[in-house]
Amino acid sequence: MTRPLVLGLGNILFRDDGVGVRAVERLRQDGYEAEIINGATLGLSLFDIFKNNEKVIVVDAVNMGRDPGTIACFKAEELLSLPENRNFSLHEIGLLEVLKIGFALEENFSNVIIIGIQPGIIEQGEGLSPEVEDKLPEIIEVVKKEVNQDASYARNIKRDEPVRVPEA
């Protein structure tokens, strides 16, 4: 099996939303050997990335209603219950919308695993919040273990309850 693709997603101009991008940047700086893509705010193009790679590890901010910096891993199908962006447009197709379109087309994307990080601050601005910044080394360890096929590690990170959408 070929080595997995590591894909960091998010908008670095919205503080912690960019944690996935910052994580893969760090991996690159460290000279980590893996195929790494800074996917930033890619939309529908994610569809082909998921379709054409044997395994994709997505690193992205996921609002789980937990403490900032909390790490949790998800299979693609576990995220489907989250509501998509109502104001659906091509600029606003994100990871979730692509996964949902995929499932509707019976592409179940079982090759995609999402390493989600709970953001602390999502507002216009640069730089991660201190809580999330402090977690970067741990996030990177999780990614590396996932790349090295030690799948049990990421999957066994304890989640004390199912993922839920926090009240607005």
Place this chain on the structure above:
Amino acid sequence: MPKDIDINVHHVARVEGHGNIVIDVKNGELKKVELQIVEAPRFFEAMLKGRRFPEAPQITSRICGICAVGHTSASLRGLEDALGIEPSEQTVLLRKAVLEAEFLQSHVLHYYFLIAPDFFNASSVIPLAASHPDVIKRALRMKKLADDVITVIAGRHPHPISMVVDGFTRIPAESELRDLLAKLKESLIKDIPPTLDLFASLKFPSFERKTDYVSLKHPEEYAYYDGIIYSSETGETKHRDYKNKVKEEVVLHSTAKHAKGPFKPYMVGALSRFNNNAELLMPVAKKAAKKLGLLAPNYNPYMISVAQIVESVHNIERMIYLVEELLRKGLKDEAIERQTIAGWSAKLPQIKKGWGVGAVEVPRGLLFHEYRLDDDGLIMGANCVIPTGQNLANIEDDMRALVPTILDKPKEEITLLLEMLVRAYDPCISCSVHMLKVDFV
């Protein structure tokens, strides 16, 4: 029958960016019609000031993730106009091909992902994908084809990396172009007929309001990359005189400037291009227009989406033609050095003080980039006039004409018809929002 209607659609769905529709009818009389643009301004023009000119195409590409090739093209045309540079024939053929690809990509996504759900009672493309998987698979296949052309010619999708002043930093290999050619020909046979069958079966709302249709016009081709500014009402304007035709105006309810002609609002985009240039469409596209019931001139703004379908057929045919031309002439290795900051001191086209305008068609209409450069090639001033900004005043005029004719319908239906009208224009609000200063009352 006198009637009070108060419509307030907060954040119109399935358009690019954030806009609200506000309609106020009292005693059957239309009091207020506004397409409010509430998105934050982007400040690109201010950002360009003091930058070295080769950075402009790279920076302005980021105005839009859908029309990135369009902004790059307008930027290059504007800079080359200022510097007095005439790119090679091969460069022009490659640029034309990659621009056609972006039209295909943008149009396919608009009519399949954002327009089609209205006709299938689907809230978005996600339920549509579940109920009509073949339709959405076809749309994704056509989008992928366009992406592939952009990746091969411009080096990257969505933001081009190899398109620079006076040429390309990498010339595609012949084998890559042959591969694209085969895929383009296959798509014309395999994907276009079912697309036309599907949309020919849909009934678009009927509404007519004649307006001023503005697009580029060229004697030999359906103009996208090159041509004179043409208005169906006032005739020709040279590209450098665009301000005689386009006046940008600040209105309080919009963070995007409104652009109007000297006398009245006008329309840009697929329907304007079709109305002004239909006789220059490629043959299959001409047949497609007939099949879809689109005849020039057409005064129904809901038919903009149909004009986009016709154009997408034309786009594939034109790409086939352009790629065949490139192969027939034989590819020349004209690759030039990169010109971004790192290459600044290296070989650059002649730097001189100047002023220039780039006018190109992009999927949503006519786009202008204007630059003033100083002796060192630094940008002293920049102006970008975006298609959606030019259409906003015209959309409001459409709504003013439409609302009184549909007052007898239930509020939900009026709202849907208004939303569909706004969507038909394929507005890219994110791109058009660029006002520098506004005082909100």
